[in-house]
Every structure is written in structure tokens, then in C-alpha cells.
């Protein structure tokens with residue numbers, strides 16, 4: 001981790017930048033794969049599976065036999081933990097149900113919204129370096145609550161051609177309709193265009209590495225809707241002298257271990273905290289099986305000393321982290337200043353892992369600064385709000401003239417006439 005002391009504002013860009021990616025090369029590679037998937041369907045998906053995941057799946061669809069085998073392989077303890085997480089995720093997302101009201105904007109003019117589920121959704125569950133079965137719960141639970149009819153899921157198989165059993169069990173618990181063995185760009189392409197086996201969906205959800213994120217952004221231009229750019233994980237911790245270095249180090253490492261392109265950021269008003277956290281990181285790293293990933297991610301990461309918590313929060317908002325942990329004495333007060341963040345964790349006990357797995361909030365969140373404009377996945381992500389309106393004769397009398405005048409002023413006589421014929425009909 002690089003330490004930066006009291007940076008002036010002109011240095012902030014160097015702090016808020018994400019790890020460098022050669023975007024043009026990435027886009028070119030992704031686009032070439034997508035175009036093969038579009039042209040050659042299943043065959044191309046299998047070829048890229050062999051190239052990137054080291055296994056050519058005989059068939060892409062997961063069978064009932066594989067589902068049953070997975071149920072046997074998952075320990076009762078893990079199944080219970082998954083059930084606990086699912087319960088909390090369902091409870092929190094059920095509380096997000098929309099209730100639309102009819103509004104009479106003028107006498108006889110009624111307008112309202114109805115929330116309608118997206119019929120066909122495609123979920124991407126990462127599996128390149130870790131089998132993220134928690135992501136299954138995060139994506140499928142709200143899809144099910146929303147009432148999506150077809151919930152399909154893609155995830156890369158392991159080298160033995162199988163999908164991690166916990167992913168399959170979580171999928172069954174959360175209500176996924178069909179599962180396919182495909183990862184990365186090829187999975188996104190398959191769900192965006194449809195292949196002989198994988199159905200085309202209307203919206204693709206889910207996080208992934210830089211390839212997955214770039215593929216979603218490309219297919220999102222013209223072929224399918226996407227939830228948001230959700231790429232390599234990030235966490236930003238804001239702390240003052242009251243914070244616990246051991247906890248902060250653990251939180252930073254918890255996201256650094258996701259991948260070499262992850263990034264963590266510590267912003268503090270206490271100079272000693274930085275050295276204490278660094279000492280803790282060194283110690284904790286020794287016992288981390290994914291030490292190599294974490295070390296590389298830490299190379300892209302920074303600890304920043306600032307004068308005040310107000311300045312810390314200004315820097316947080318400029319960075320727009322996926323996750324923000326606030327470990328300050330008056331964390332509620334500090335939290336008032338949050339403008340740009342995906343998900344916020346308050347106080348020393350709210351570790352990000354709680355939200356990653358089991359507290360109930362969603363862990364599929366905007367990265368790379370997109371928290372300035374996107375929300376994380378939530379119940380609304382799976383619905384559209386369709387507006388309805390009804391006009392009575394009184395309604396025509398209320399707004400008819402305004403419509404006629406505006407249409408005429410826009411030089412759209414056809415529009416004007418649609419109202420005029422009604423006004424005349426009523427007055428006949």
C-alpha cells in the first residue's frame with residue numbers, strides 16, 4: 001500500500017483512479033469473442049470454455065443428475081448458512097416492493113405506475129478464481145421476488161467440467177430456472193444473443209472480472225439491458241483515531257483477496273493508524289491462502305492521511321467506492337456526508353463480509369467510480385414501471401386545450417387533432 005500524506009486537491013485524481021487497464025485492447029478482445037458467439041452459438045461457447053477455463057463442456061446445460069449430486073455434496077452446515085443468508089436477503093429485498101398510487105393530476109385525469117417484472121433475466125455468477133455462490137443468492141433472490149418468469153444463470157465450470165455444488169444448491173434455493181456451464185465473455189454473449197442451448201434474455205445481471213464487465217458494457221449498447229458495470233471489487237475505509245487497526249486490516253484484505261485487479265483505500269485523520277494498519281496487514285497476510293492476489297491488489301492501493309473527516313468524505317465522494325466502511329467515533333454523523341458509494345457499513349462491527357454474504361443487503365454493486373450514477377442490484381432492477389393513465393370527459397375538458405395549444409406550437413397538427421376530435425365529440 002502506498003502512503004500519501006496530506007495530498008492537495010490537485011493530487012486527488014492520482015488517488016481516485018482505478019488500476020490501469022488497457023481499455024482499447026480489452027474492448028478489441030471482448031468484441032472478437034462476442035462476434036464469434038453471435039455467429040456460431042454453442043460451438044463457439046464451448047471453444048472459448050476450452051481456451052479460458054481449460055475444459056470443453058460436453059453439454060452446456062446442467063442436468064438434474066448434477067443438481068441432485070450437488071445436494072449430496074454440500075455439508076448440512078453450509079446448507080444451513082446458505083439458508084440463513086437467503087432468509088435475510090429475501091427479507092430485505094421483499095421490503096423494497098413498490099406500491100404505486102393513482103394520482104389525479106387534474107379533475108378527470110388519473111395517472112399511475114405499475115411495477116411489472118422483466119420476463120427473462122440472465123444472471124452471471126463469477127467462478128474464475130473462487131466459486132461465488134453468494135452471488136447466486138444476491139441475483140436470484142430478488143429476481144424471484146419480483147416475479148421474473150425465466151431466471152437463467154451462467155457460471156464457468158471448474159477444470160473437471162463440474163460446477164461447484166454450493167453454486168447449484170444456492171441456485172435451487174433461490175429459484176433459478178436453468179443453469180449453463182459458461183463463463184466470461186462467452187457467457188455474456190450467449191445470454192445476450194441466445195444460442196442453440198442458452199436462451200436470449202432481456203436483461204443481464206451480475207458481477208465479474210474486467211472481461212465480464214467489458215462484455216456486459218458492449219452487449220448493453222444494442223442487444224440487451226444490463227444491471228450496471230460491476231467489476232473488480234473495491235473497498236474504502238474511513239477511520240479516525242478511535243478505529244481498530246486489526247479490523248481495518250482485515251477489511252482491506254477481505255477485498256484485496258478477490259483478485260489482482262481489486263483495489264482498497266484507507267482514508268484517515270490519524271497518522272499512527274496507517275502504520276498500525278500496515279503492521280496488521282503484514283501479519284494477517286501470512287495466514288491468507290490467497291496472499292498472492294491480495295499482495296498484488298495492495299500494490300494498487302493507498303493509505304491517505306487527511307486533515308479532517310470532512311476532507312476525508314470529500315475524497316470518498318470523489319472516489320465513489322463500491323463499498324465504504326466508516327469506522328469513526330461518530331459514524332452516523334460522518335455518514336451524513338456520503339453522496340457517492342455503492343453500499344455503506346457503519347461502525348467497527350459492520351465488516352464488509354457481513355454484506356457480502358448474509359446481512360441482507362445486495363453485494364452486486366457498481367465499481368470503477370460508477371457509484372456516482374448507478375445503484376447496486378435491488379428489487380427494482382428486475383422490474384419496469386409501466387405508466388397508465390385514464391381520462392374522463394371531465395379530463396378532456398381539464399387538459400384538452402393545453403394539449404391543442406402545445407401541439408400546434410410544436411407544429412404537429414396530427415397530435416393536436418387527436419385531442420380536437422375528442423373535444424368536438426364531447427361538445428356535440
Ligand SMILES: NC(=O)c1ccc[n+]([C@@H]2O[C@H](COP(=O)([O-])OP(=O)(O)OC[C@H]3O[C@@H](n4cnc5c(N)ncnc54)[C@H](O)[C@@H]3O)[C@@H](O)[C@H]2O)c1
Pocket residue numbers: 029048052053125126127128129130132135156182183184185186207208209210211212230231232233258259262322363364365366367
Ligand atoms: N462488483 C461486484 O458486485 C462484485 C461482486 C462479486 C465479485 N466481483 C468481482 O468479480 C470478479 C470475479 O473474477 P473471476 O476472474 O474470479 O471470475 P469471472 O467468472 O468473472 O471470470 C472468469 C472468466 O473470465 C474469462 N477470462 C479469463 N481470462 C480471459 C482472457 N484473457 N480473455 C478473455 N476472457 C478471459 C474466462 O472466460 C473465465 O470463465 C473479481 O474481480 C471480483 O472482485 C465483483
Ligand SMILES: N[C@H](CO)Cc1c[nH]c[nH+]1
Pocket residue numbers: 132134135232233234255322356363364365
Ligand atoms: N465483495 C464482493 C463484491 O464486490 C462480493 C463477494 C462475494 N463473495 C465474497 N465477496
Ligand SMILES: [Zn+2]
Pocket residue numbers: 233254255258356
Ligand atoms: Zn467480497
